[in-house]
Amino acid sequence: MEPWEISGPQFIGLYIGGVVVAFLLGFVLRKVMWPRERPTGPVTVEEVAFMRGGPFRVVDVAIAQLLQTGAVRVDRSGTLHATGIAGRTSLEQAILQSLRRGRGNARIVKLLLRRHPAIRAIRSSLANRGLIQANTFAQVSVMNLPILVVFGIGIARLVNGIRLSRPVDLLWACLIVTFGLLLARWFSAGKVKETPAGAEFRRGLRSFAENAHLRMPVAALTGVAGIVALGGLAAFPDATISVALASTDPMRWGFGGSSSSSSSSDSSSSSSSCSSGSSCGGGGSSCGG
Numbered sequence: 001m002e003p004w005e006i007s008g009p010q011f012i013g014l015y016i017g018g019v020v021v022a023f024l025l026g027f028v029l030r031k032v033m034w035p036r037e038r039p040t041g042p043v044t045v046e047e048v049a050f051m052r053g054g055p056f057r058v059v060d061v062a063i064a065q066l067l068q069t070g071a072v073r074v075d076r077s078g079t080l081h082a083t084g085i086a087g088r089t090s091l092e093q094a095i096l097q098s099l100r101r102g103r104g105n106a107r108i109v110k111l112l113l114r115r116h117p118a119i120r121a122i123r124s125s126l127a128n129r130g131l132i133q134a135n136t137f138a139q140v141s142v143m144n145l146p147i148l149v150v151f152g153i154g155i156a157r158l159v160n161g162i163r164l165s166r167p168v169d170l171l172w173a174c175l176i177v178t179f180g181l182l183l184a185r186w187f188s189a190g191k192v193k194e195t196p197a198g199a200e201f202r203r204g205l206r207s208f209a210e211n212a213h214l215r216m217p218v219a220a221l222t223g224v225a226g227i228v229a230l231g232g233l234a235a236f237p238d239a240t241i242s243v244a245l246a247s248t249d250p251m252r253w254g255f256g257g258s259s260s261s262s263s264s265s266d267s268s269s270s271s272s273s274c275s276s277g278s279s280c281g282g283g284g285s286s287c288g289g
Contacts, residue, residue, distance in 0.1 A: 003160050011157055012170055018150040019178055026143030030135070033142055036128045043129070043201075043218045049229035050122050051131060051202050054192070055114035057232060058122060062091045063106060063245075064228040064236055071096060078244045079104040091118040106233065106245055123192065131198035137189040144182055151178050205230065 006014070049057040063080070066072035071085035071092070082100050087093040094116055098109050113119070126132045135143070154175050161168040194202070205218075221227075227235050234246035 003164060003166065004157070008161075008166065008168075008170070012174060015150065015154050015157075015171070015174055018153070019147060019174075019181075022146035022150045023181075025146040029145065030139055030143050034139060036130075038128055038130070039125055044122075045221065045225045045229050046118075046122050047126055047129075048205060048218060048221060048226075050119070050126060051198065052205060052230060053232060055116075055119045055123075056110045057229065058119050059091070059095070059110045059113050060106075060233045061225050061228050062087075062089065062095055063109070063233065064224045066092055066095060067236070067241065068224045072099065074241055074244055076240070076244050078106065080106060080109070089118065091116055126198070130195055131201055133193040133195055134191070135189060137186070140185050140189040144185055147178065147182060151175065151182070154178065 002008075004011070043051075046058050046061060049061045053060065063072065066087060067074065069085060069088070071083055071087055072095070073081050073083055075081065080099055081104060082096045087096050091113065094113055095109055098112055103109060103112065123132065123134050127134050154171065158168055158171050158175060161171065221230060224237060227237055232246075234242050236242040236245065
């Protein structure tokens with residue numbers, strides 16, 4: 001008599017089918033327990049920055065805003081300094097606090113703040129929009145629950161087969177593959193993956209540049225924030241500042257290898273020179289010697 005009144009080949013077929021069904025059921029559980037409410041408003045400048053260069057680019061935008069308001073200045077070595085003016089957002093305030101502690105390098109600031117709550121909120125919004133996938137460890141664990149049930153049944157069958165001296169090589173192989181699938185899912189927790197819709201959106205940003213808001217549901221990509229969101233700190237509309245920052249910030253992040261020190265082709269404004277009202281130069285400057 002066959003164990004459990006099921007032959008080995010029949011069990012293997014049922015097991016593989018069960019894993020496939022459990023894999024799909026995990027996605028259903030994910031959607032039921034964490035429903036996504038798609039935002040109705042346009043994509044913000046910060047969200048555009050995330051799509052172009054990830055968390056680092058979001059910090060770029062905040063630094064650029066601080067430079068524009070005079071809350072931060074940068075010397076010619078690329079070191080950032082807080083001037084005493086308060087930041088307007090929680091991320092800007094966190095940047096200023098980091099600078100006051102002596103962490104004046106843009107690279108260090110980005111590494112410290114890449115998981116700031118404001119950036120996590122941006123990532124969550126983009127996930128709700130369907131532009132990225134970013135499941136937490138808890139979400140991945142819930143998605144794995146149905147597979148764990150099937151895996152447990154397979155383990156029980158394996159133990160029974162070994163006890164009865166039945167051939168279990170094929171079942172061993174199936175269990176190893178299943179275990180690898182479970183581990184791969186858990187290791188993917190927290191990692192950001194671009195969806196097809198997100199890839200199309202990002203390609204559109206690159207194609208339309210500063211006019212993207214005219215063709216897509218994007219907040220107006222104008223001013224310093226819009227320029228830096230698309231091109232990084234290297235595109236800051238002051239040649240001296242952009243060169244100083246780019247020289248100390250070679251960091252890369254993103255789905256398409258977007259660089260925080262992108263070339264000036266991302267924005268035609270990156271080649272602009274200092275003027276009397278710019279952030280570079282004299283007494284009220286943001287770029288000192």
